Amino acid sequence: MATGVLTLVQKLGSLVTDEVNYLLEVKPEVESLHNELMLMTAYLKDADAMHNKCERVKEWVRQLRELAFQAEDAIDVFVYQVMQKRRDGFVWKFTKYPKLLIDAHNLRRKIEDIKVKIQKLSDLKPTLEIHPFEEGNSSAQAHQLGTSGDKNFPYIDVVGLQSEAEELANLLMQEAPLGRFSVVSITGMGGLGKTTLARKIYNRGDVKRHFDCQAWVYISKEYKMRDVLYKIIEQVMVLSEAEKVALASMEAGVLETRLSDFLKEKKNYLFVLDDIWATEDWDRLKGSFPVPRNNQQCRVLLTTRDEGVARYADPIASPHKLQLLDEDKSLELFLQVIFKSPVDRDAEASLNEEMKDLAKKMVAKCDRLPLAIVVLGGLLSTRRRTVVAWKNVVDSVNWYLDSSNCHKALALSYVELPSHLKPCFLYFGLLPEDTEIQRERMIRLWVAEGFLEPRGNLRMEDVGGECLEELMQRNLIQVAKWKSNGEPESFILHDLLLNLATSEARKGDWIKGGLEMLKGLRELRVLGGEDGLMDIFGEALYRALANLVSLEVLYLQDYGIGGLLPSFSGHAHLYEINIVGCINELPGLPWSLTKLRLACTHLMEDMMVTLEKLPNLKELILDWHPYEGVVMRCSATGFPKLENLTLLYFDWLKYWVVEEGAMPNLRILEMNRLFGLKWVPGGLKHITTLQKLTLVMPKEFLERIKEGGEDWQKIKHIPSIIPWEVEIPEINAQHLDDMENRWFTRTGEVIPDDH
Structure with missing residues (x-):
């Protein structure tokens, strides 16, 4: 990837203009290296787009990244040595300290050696046949996605879920007692829309009015009971900051007692346990919830990939099993993702037969899996709506997919990302499964890693916000919570996309x-x-x-x-x-x-x-x-x-x-x-x-x-x-x-x- 080189270019630019000037007598050499790399960056982004298609290009990018890392290491060590001397009050006149003179001389030699190697790589450019991005895939256009002023991001719904949401919501709210817990389960393979359906039910107005309190918890493969209980308490109780601090460090047994005491006063309550993996998990979770009493209604909405887990949680009730979409529904969802506004709906109706045929070909590659359809549709939504632009994507799909494989369709969405978004997406792969991360925290992490490129007069925090918007519009990340003003508060990554981020990062x-x-x-x-x-x-x-x-x-x-x-x-x-x-x-x-x-x-x-x-x-x-x-x-x-x-x-x-x-x-x-x-x-x-x-x-x-x-x-x-x-x-x-x-x-x- 181009990330290492772009990061070094930004760092060198900062060092060259730094008023403190830790570079001392090697500043001209560092400035020259900065200029060399600046000339390479535009070409490097085009090379990065072909990174997965050509082994020669892949090796060329790897060698340039390695040179960038060597330069970064050498300069960092030298700056660190200068900082140490200044901390001790030693550096007043550079020439009085032979050790620093030797260090500076060695750094000059390393930089000149690296520049020679960069020039050799530059001479190879014509032989690699790397072509610029077509206009519809340019970084400039990608940048514009986040500056359009549209903050009301549409919630992409999986078509055909309305009647299912109605049925399951009524089942949750029925008055008849159904044992210790009334469990309603949604099952199906990853990417079918289990969480989407559960969220649709959870956010219904009639459901919110029926239950005195409700809480949503993601259950990862390696969850901790203390964390689950804390998240439930945080949602159902009004807590001061001091109480949150104290509760965050309490053991599971204390939290269980605290939750039980609170729920005794409630008539009805609903817990959503999203993505349970094993029957043992259900036993542990059920054992920590208070036993309903005095005609209380405790309802649990459970999502799982394992139908056996659902039947174990409630042996009597049949789990609601989501199915793959049929061809018509798949195409309807695909077009819904691409054409999001009422104006776009008119454009959708006017699609000619050739473009509809192209859409059907792309949808067929997604194996009728909603997540793959949504992600591939998100990629199309950033392109110009022309036959040429869509044919280019179809060609990419045909190249990237050896067979009809929805997981490779997800990988294509990463390959087609602009270079400035790739490291941002991969960074989500560092998160544990089902981890919710605050918007501001992710941006701070990106800034600290040097992933963000300057854009005009924008602050880096604003650039990070635009990158998140771009990833959202491509449906590669999901909003976990929204602020009252309609902006995202936190994000989460679907586990299939988390696997994608992790696997692509491993290729580094x-x-x-x-x-x-x-x-x-x-x-x-x-x-x-x-x-x-x-x-x-x-x-x-x-x-x-x-x-x-x-x-x-x-x-x-x-x-x-x-x-x-x-x-x-x-x-x-x-x-x-x-x-x-x-x-x-x-x-x-x-x-x-x-x-x-x-x-x-x-x-x-x-x-x-x-x-x-x-x-x-x-x-x-x-x-x-x-x-x-x-x-x-x-x-x-x-x-x-x-x-x-x-x-x-x-x-x-x-x-x-x-x-x-x-x-x-x-x-x-x-x-x-x-x-x-x-x-x-x-x-x-x-x-x-x-x-x-x-x-x-x-x-x-x-x-x-x-x-x-x-x-x-x-x-x-x-x-x-x-x-x-x-x-x-x-x-x-x-x-x-x-x-x-x-x-x-x-x-x-x-x-x-x-x-």
């Missing part, structure tokens, strides 16, 4: 086989577990982690290998690390780190001694048993740039000492379930930047922070203070004093004073 050049071959990897997520894989591949992974010096984001869960991690202090690009699972000690961490999360690490030594020395750390999350100690200290010069700090569920921490001068830029602090903590650290009163303090703590602690309490003076300057009372678990209450005695005996420390 960063997977070359073997952990130790991933030299250019930027992001790595390692999800261990109890399947023994870490015992087999652990040593290779350890070596690979040490050598992946291009990493930018690292996520390690249940890593194993005896809790040992290699040092990351030489990973100059690494800005985010997440470690979940027990480790013996903190690894060496790079100065480039801006975000760190440690969860369930059970560290025995005070991690703050190491973490507070990270000069660029802005966000630190320590949660769920990160530390087994009793004393934790933040020194006067620690955490110079830290802005957000979360401390959650420390079992035995009693004394947190914050010296004056520590964390001078802290804005948000959360102290959550620090069950043994004696006091609010006195050093907080010196942090004038602190804007929000969340305290989810035992009653005795909260008494100290009330106005007039022992710790009130330490926090009274903070504009927003959110207290929430929780109980101390019995096991903690029993062993707090014993753990304190053991700690001071082992370490030889004395009980610290509050600062």
Whole structure:
């Protein structure tokens, strides 16, 4: 893909114009490289469109991407070295520091070498026979899709569902009791429209009026009961922000009790469980719902691909089984997607026989599956409505499909995406199945990854919004929730399209086989577990982690290998690390780190001694048993740039000492379930930047922070203070004093004073 090159072009452009000027004496060479790549980008987008059709073009694109990554790595390392010197106050006159002179000379040589190789690739262009996009598929036209001013995105309905929605809605609302739960099931293969039908029923006015409360939950293959219960509670109860924070960290049993108590007062309620995979899932979910009483009506609308699951949930009632569309319905849906407005409907009626024949040929390739029809129709909706333009798509369909295969029809929709949208779509493939993501969050992630190209005077956030609109219009992403003003609030990806995004991403050049071959990897997520894989591949992974010096984001869960991690202090690009699972000690961490999360690490030594020395750390999350100690200290010069700090569920921490001068830029602090903590650290009163303090703590602690309490003076300057009372678990209450005695005996420390 062209993504790596386009991203580097943007980065180089920013560096060349940066007033801080980290490039120093190599600026002319970097500017020259920037210009070379700029000349290649337009041609590269055309090459990217042929990426899947020609192996020679595919190899050409791969080599250019590899050169772009080499240049990015070399420049990043040099800028990092300059930043280190400036941080120490050393770089005043460049010529006085021989090491930087040598580094600059080496960078010049690398850039010149890369430019020579780029020129060789450029000389190959005429032999590749790469042709520009036809006008109907140009990036410029694609850009216009998002700037038309049309914010009322139509909801594409699967034709013929109205009568089915009516029938199932009446079944849900009938008064007769149907056992513990009245279960109405919708079954069928993926892409038939099960969720669409369920959503149509869920949003009906008569259904909303009939039920006192209702909730919709996506059930993924690897769902967590706590998350399911929290999502239901969030929809049926009115919660303050403090209550949401507290509930989000509660265990499933507590949430189940909270939900049961609330629903006792309701007459009727409806739960939609979307996409259940196994009978065991139904047993777990059913067991967590309160038993209806006093003529209550608890209705469950269930969607599943497995008819056996539906019959298991209710052995008496027959599941509603969706079928593939017939030829007429398939064509009707296809044209409905292409012609969305009343004006377009007139155009639809005037289609000549040749275009109708072309439409039938494309629909036939979708195997009558609604999802494939909608996605392929979305592709046609962006093209000019001419015979020539539609014939080009038919030719693409015939090339891409070896047989009548709807899944390959979905893949064609990706192949035909403009180059600027491909990385945006693939990024959805990083999400777990059935994950709903907020619009603003996805845009921020795209911006951080450098996927978005500047467009005139638009902010990058607006460019991201337009890209989402384009993907919506192509029906590659679905709106999960809408705002009251008619704009999307969050998105979700159908699992067939998620599989598409994942499979296309795997075709990228960063997977070359073997952990130790991933030299250019930027992001790595390692999800261990109890399947023994870490015992087999652990040593290779350890070596690979040490050598992946291009990493930018690292996520390690249940890593194993005896809790040992290699040092990351030489990973100059690494800005985010997440470690979940027990480790013996903190690894060496790079100065480039801006975000760190440690969860369930059970560290025995005070991690703050190491973490507070990270000069660029802005966000630190320590949660769920990160530390087994009793004393934790933040020194006067620690955490110079830290802005957000979360401390959650420390079992035995009693004394947190914050010296004056520590964390001078802290804005948000959360102290959550620090069950043994004696006091609010006195050093907080010196942090004038602190804007929000969340305290989810035992009653005795909260008494100290009330106005007039022992710790009130330490926090009274903070504009927003959110207290929430929780109980101390019995096991903690029993062993707090014993753990304190053991700690001071082992370490030889004395009980610290509050600062």
